[in-house]
Amino acid sequence: MAEGTLGPVSLSVFGAALKVAAKELLESFRDRQTLLYTFVLPVCMYPALFWVMVQGVLVVQGQKNARDVTVGIVAEDSTFEEARLALGTEDDEEPSGGAVATVRLTPEPAADEAERQAQMQAQMQAQMQALLEQGGDDAPDAIVVLPGAVAGTEVARVYFDSTNSRSEIARERALVSLASWADDLRTKAADERGIDPEALDPIVVRSNSVAEKKDEGALLLSLMLPMLLVIMSVLGAFFPAVDLTAGEKERGTAETTMLLPVPRTAVHLGKILAVSTSAMIATALNLLALGLSAGHLLDQLSGASGGSMVVQLPVGALMSVLPLAVLFAFFVSAMLTGVASLAASFKEGQALLGPVQMVFILPAMAATLPGLTLNTTTAWIPVVNVALAFRAMLVGDVQALPLAICALALFGAALLAIWFSIRLRSNEQVALAGETLSLGKLFSLLAPSKS
Amino acid sequence: MTESTNPGHGAAIFADGLKKTFRDPQRGVVEAVRGVDLDCQPGEIYGLLGPNGAGKTTTLRMLSTILAPTSGRAVIDGIDVAKDPLEVRRRIGFLSGSTGLYPRLTGRETLRYFGKLHGLEGDALEASIQRAIEDFDLSKFADGRCETLSTGQKQRVSIARAVVHDPPVLILDEPTTGLDIMASSDMIKFIESRREAGRCVLFSTHILSEAERLCDRIGVVYSGRMLAHGTLDELRADTGKEWLEDVFLALVQRADAEAVVTAAGASASSGESDA
Incomplete structure (x- = not known):
């Protein structure tokens, strides 16, 4: 008798494999551990655990949203008030979230041209770090330096401390507000010139962490x-x-x-x-x-x-x-x-x-x-x-x-x-x-x- | 320590109406032991005889404090097992098929561990270990891990473990089951030696020849009950049978017949009350 034709009904290898698989599955699903890992855990436990995690994240997010932060603004006189309105909020304006207070900061002016060039990088960073670390009720959690406010600044920069959660929150809110304000300014400028806003270069906003490595x-x-x-x-x-x-x-x-x-x-x-x-x-x-x-x-x-x-x-x-x-x-x-x-x-x-x-x-x-x-x-x-x-x-x-x-x-x-x-x-x-x-x-x- | 005032008239082991019930998810409430009475004197070997599932192991587990009795009373060397199980454990040596050796310890380490927990220390501890090694001829393998020992070697280490503190009471659950002829013979010699040393030995078995050879008295357990107990001659007189196998079967048949009569009586009285 040829292999695979043991009885009156011939079984192919695949057919036999299916029958073996059916029996093995039957045995497996009668095993409590297999049932636990195959059905109970995927269906009940992991969704429950992840639901708890999501709730935790939502709580954390809620806490973040509810925090009040202060954003320092470095801007020319002509733009400060507009920036303050764009970046700041009052408590009653944000019933579901924390308020953003603003404070005007004035970096020490550079004495000469060489210093003005240097101020662009290292000095600016150090000065912003000192301002962020100064402490006190009015101390800013993040600082927005607008273009032209300090010698050599061509783009808007948000200085923050990446190791500080308040500073991170202040940075996130400042970036959102700056993006919205930048869009408004771009649209306004395009309207004045009668052109498509897309034709204008976007206002660049960058973040700089003052945290030490x-x-x-x-x-x-x-x-x-x-x-x-x-x-x-x-x-x-x-x-x-x-x-x-x-x-x-x-x-x-x-x-x-x-x-x-x-x-x-x-x-x-x-x-x-x-x-x-x-x-x-x-x-x-x-x-x-x-x-x-x-x-x-x-x-x-x-x-x-x-x-x-x-x-x-x-x-x-x-x-x-x-x-x-x-x-x-x-x-x-x-x-x-x-x-x-x-x-x-x-x-x-x-x-x-x-x-x-x-x-x-x-x-x-x-x-x-x-x-x-x-x-x-x-x-x-x-x-x-x-x-x-x-x-x-x-x-x-x-x-x-x-x-x-x-x-x-x-x-x-x-x-x-x-x-x-x-x-x-x-x-x-x-x-x-x-x-x-x-x-x-x-x-x-x-x-x-x-x- | 809880000393009993008159625990079984000086018996080393005394049990009175010992019962054990379990709650089993499939079977509901299971009565494993339904009221066992026994007493065993110092210097006596008492055999519990019964088929598998009769309740022998459960009885011995209750006497050795592994299980707590559901009701009834058990006293070991004057100590009530329910009131002071710790002191009972100090006074017994217990050995069964399920009291395995710690496989990753050596025989010597096992003896030292049990000796220490029995309160032995210093020279007394070392002397006890050495005595056990010599008595049970363990010297060739005492420093090998228990997992590497043969069945017979393991059995000898197990016996040494059970008696390293020289207990007055020895409880053995089917001590020769699974052993070869040589190991069984060693075990029988050991049991006899304990009687000669004036110790009380209670052991269970379903090997009738063992019971006939060793036991001063025999208790026959069936369906959780003690059907009869006494010397072999007393049991012969009770049943009118000569051989222990016939004695045992007669007792079991008598118990089965009584159970049928009791069930019929209960059924009849139930029918009357229904009418």
């Missing part, structure tokens, strides 16, 4: 490092949490551990401590490796992209992050250890912790939102608070009260997670379960007993 590097690190610290901590805790719980069941040593002549709480705490230690070691080693290799890489990248920012790992700031990092490691480790305890095997433990780690990592991305800062509200939100606190510490912009709230909230979260983990693991059905427990079962285990 090392501050820009610090900003970049402050955006990246908090998220990396959180991810490193979570990944560092991931495998030990599975190994010491579900892995122990798989290896047949869970019952051996239950026989240890010490209180069960001590056993559970010991496991959480071991997972936390792994998380901290992994975080420290990752940071070390990052310090040795990534600083140079980021220098190269910033150079390749046209910038020349200076990127250095802030060792001192990282040391100050340590106490919060330790608390966070306990929080993460206790949560992951508790959840992994529900699994009966290493593979199932990995599957269970996959979505859980996203619950930690996605909120940590909040630290990359430039407008979101650690304040007395955000300091209460788990994970978001620690990421923002890390960022505040890395840029040296720490306020005592939000930081204290963050530490308190993190301490509370860590205690709660440890309680959750111990309570879960103390349940003999969780400790000895031969199969992974469902969420429904988890809730019934955690619910207060009626008896």
